[in-house]
Amino acid sequence: MKKILCTITATIFTICAVAQEIKVKNDEVxxxxxxxxxxxxxxxxxxVLSLDKQYTVSAELKFLESSGKRWMVLKSAKTGKTNEVDYKKFNPLNQQKSAMEAFIDKGFLSSEGLNTDAIENFINGDASxxxxxxxxxxxxxxxxxxxxxxxxxxxxxxxSIYSAASKDPNNKNIGTIKIASTTSLGVQKYExxxxxxxLIATWYNMSSKHPGFDGYLYEQFITYDSKVFKVKPDTAGVLQYKMSTDKTAAMIVKELMFNGYTLQHQRAGK
Structure with missing residues (x-):
């Protein structure tokens, strides 16, 4: 009974934590x-200041232009040291709120205010x-x-798939990709x-079960030897479908080759 009550309590706490509404407006968090x-x-x-405004920590929002990935540098007013924090999620339209959500995720902020000890321990600890x-x-x-x-x-x-990387100088055909399933939303399965x-690989668009695989596949393909790789569908600019202009199909093949699946006679003797 005690174990059940603890489980229920933990579940309720988790739900409450998720349900917290965070706002940043007029310099108030x-x-x-x-x-x-x-x-x-x-x-x-x-x-970022504590409720009594006696504690301050500096935050600098950073990003890498080539990838758009972002992080935050915190600087201690006490020691002058810095450390870097990543984001659980990031909204470019409300960057300060995203920063405060990262504070909450790291245990630096709660309904009780700033956890100054946690912030200082992090900044002055090992580099992230x-x-x-x-x-x-x-x-x-x-x-x-x-x-x-x-x-x-x-x-x-x-x-029919062709690649200049084929080792056969007389034949650059390395395999075939086929549409195995479609819906009104588009292609749902390639082979x-x-x-x-x-069969070398099967790609699924919607969350789907694959024979012999324990779990669901979503925007992923599974190979004949049960390896799973992510490939997001790309239908941008598609007006009239042709396999020759199918960006998703091409990306599936490229991802296969990048991970060592050369096609051609891939399963010969297996």
Missing amino acids: KIDEKVVAYLEGKKPNFQ GVSTKIKEEAAAGIEKQKRMESYQITIDDSG VFDLDGN
Whole structure:
């Protein structure tokens, strides 16, 4: 009974935490209409003050132009040290509110006000390395894009896939991609085959079950050896459908090749 009550209590606490309404207006930070902190200054640099205005921490909003990814640098007025905070979510139309949501997510702010000890411990503790990770991910993304472009993928209207990366100098055909399911919302399922007609990957648009896979697939494809990769659909600018101009199909093939699936005779002898 005690275990059940604890579970119910934890569930109620979680629901209440999620239901909190956060507002930032007229330099006041409110949680459920209760003022919990104050702001001074304007983005991208501002100060967050405690209710008695005796404690201040500086916040600088940063972003990487090449990727648009954002983070925040906090600076202690006491020690002059800094540390970086990432966002759980970010709204460019209300950046200060996004910053305060990050404060709540990190345990720096609650309905009781600023947790100054938690803020100082974080700033003066180990470096979070948020910006380093963001920059490394951006660099990796650029390198991945370059590699994908080098495959020089083309798909004809019958679904035949061609790649300049094919090792066969006489035949650049490496496989086939087919539409397996559609709805009024568009293509919901693609299947990719090697040159021997073996199924290599199945991509699902809507949340779907795949035979032998424990879980649901959403905007993902699963390979014949049960590896799962994310590919978001791209239908921008599509007026009249043709497989040869299907950006989603091309991206599925590129993602396969990037992860070592060369198609051609992929499953020969397996």
